[in-house]
Amino acid sequence: MVELSVLQQRFGIELVESTFRDNRRIDVPAAKLFDLLSCLKSDHGFNTLIDMTAVDYLEYEGATDRFGVVYMLLDVFGGERVIVRTAVNLPDPKLPSVYSLWRGADWMEREVFDMFGIVFDGHPDLRRILMPEEFAAFPLRKDYPLKGRGERHNFPVITRAGS
Amino acid sequence: MAVGLPENVFMTKLDAAASWARSNSLWPMPFATACCGIELMATAASRHDLARFGAEVMRFSPRQCDLLIVAGRVVMKMLPVLQRIWLQMPEPKWCISMGACACSGGVFDTYAVVQGVDRFIPVDMYVPGCPPRPEQLLAAVIDMQAKVRRTGTVMGKEFMARDTPMGPEPFESEERYRIQDANLVQLGGFSAAMTSAGMKRGAGNHG
Ligand code: SF4
Numbered sequence A: 001m002v003e004l005s006v007l008q009q010r011f012g013i014e015l016v017e018s019t020f021r022d023n024r025r026i027d028v029p030a031a032k033l034f035d036l037l038s039c040l041k042s043d044h045g046f047n048t049l050i051d052m053t054a055v056d057y058l059e060y061e062g063a064t065d066r067f068g069v070v071y072m073l074l075d076v077f078g079g080e081r082v083i084v085r086t087a088v089n090l091p092d093p094k095l096p097s098v099y100s101l102w103r104g105a106d107w108m109e110r111e112v113f114d115m116f117g118i119v120f121d122g123h124p125d126l127r128r129i130l131m132p133e134e135f136a137a138f139p140l141r142k143d144y145p146l147k148g149r150g151e152r153h154n155f156p157v158i159t160r161a162g163s
Numbered sequence B: 001m002a003v004g005l006p007e008n009v010f011m012t013k014l015d016a017a018a019s020w021a022r023s024n025s026l027w028p029m030p031f032a033t034a035c036c037g038i039e040l041m042a043t044a045a046s047r048h049d050l051a052r053f054g055a056e057v058m059r060f061s062p063r064q065c066d067l068l069i070v071a072g073r074v075v076m077k078m079l080p081v082l083q084r085i086w087l088q089m090p091e092p093k094w095c096i097s098m099g100a101c102a103c104s105g106g107v108f109d110t111y112a113v114v115q116g117v118d119r120f121i122p123v124d125m126y127v128p129g130c131p132p133r134p135e136q137l138l139a140a141v142i143d144m145q146a147k148v149r150r151t152g153t154v155m156g157k158e159f160m161a162r163d164t165p166m167g168p169e170p171f172e173s174e175e176r177y178r179i180q181d182a183n184l185v186q187l188g189g190f191s192a193a194m195t196s197a198g199m200k201r202g203a204g205n206h207g
Helices: A004-011 A030-044 A105-116 B014-023 B036-044 B079-088 B099-104 B134-151 B173-184 B196-206
Strands: A016-020 A023-027 A048-056 A067-074 A081-088 A094-096 A119-121 B028-032 B067-071 B094-098 B125-127
Touching: A004 A030, A030 A067, A030 A081, A030 A094, A048 A105, A081 A094, A105 A119, B014 B134, B028 B036, B028 B079, B036 B067, B036 B094, B036 B099, B036 B134, B067 B079, B067 B099, B094 B099, B094 B134, B099 B125, B125 B134
Parallel strands: A023 A081, A094 A119, B028 B067, B067 B094, B094 B125
Antiparallel strands: A016 A023, A048 A067, A067 A081
């Protein structure tokens, strides 16, 4: 099991650790995120990025940051899991891409970009993955209306005589 | 008529003969995007046996079919594909919208799901249900046959009369309010959808 004190010594910063139902979570500032993740991968054997996602904390009770980005790591051989969380804010939500560490991050980062508009620096191909290319908004942001802004009606109408 | 008809000969109109032939050989294009597609498959399978009505030849090329069955929800990214398939089908062609989602969006009233395919392509027959029973789809096919026999013409003249969009208004007034509301919230960042008016007001509200 990776000791928090080891990581803290190595990076010289306070890391906050918490647990929820066997899930071990480490909060890290965005500036140290990439170093921490690459250290976890190379020195502590977390060779798989199970999932990565983001949360919009707009109007969430007690939240100080707008977005939380979550990385779930697994050590396939040791069976250990850890969740690394970081926070980003508007107007320029940006994080380093972890594509160079885990190739699986490719589509996950594209999805987070597509849904929340968080930009991943160094991603080789950061395009929308679920929404159409010409879509202008980021639909999982809490200030985007559930029913959209009329994008779903933006198509030519084909009549029977005209087809 | 002075000349009596020989036995085994009967007279009809060309329109009626063509419609009779067409109605008994509808070749469906299964546009199955969601759970309704499973029911469509069940309709074609042995228990319900769509073949009894001459519509069992599912063609996966739009060039070879004349009955589009839209079974399932259609999202923004899929709609251009659906329209293209409809345009690729040769005349004469008909369309069945199967299930609540294809007819009206169903429970999926969200930003990405088209609220009824009839807003954007012409539909001949609606099948309600979530999902409709195979019997309902069979009933729709039978009704479709009746419609073809009743209204069909050999040159497809009846289609030319349908020159107005048939679905509801693609843009309801509520949608405009939603756009306004959304623009009141400050979006920040690089949201391209923001209007300049929204930006001014948003900056005032959230400082
Ligand atoms: S109408 Fe119901 S069964 Fe059919 S696609 Fe929609 S949710 Fe699925």
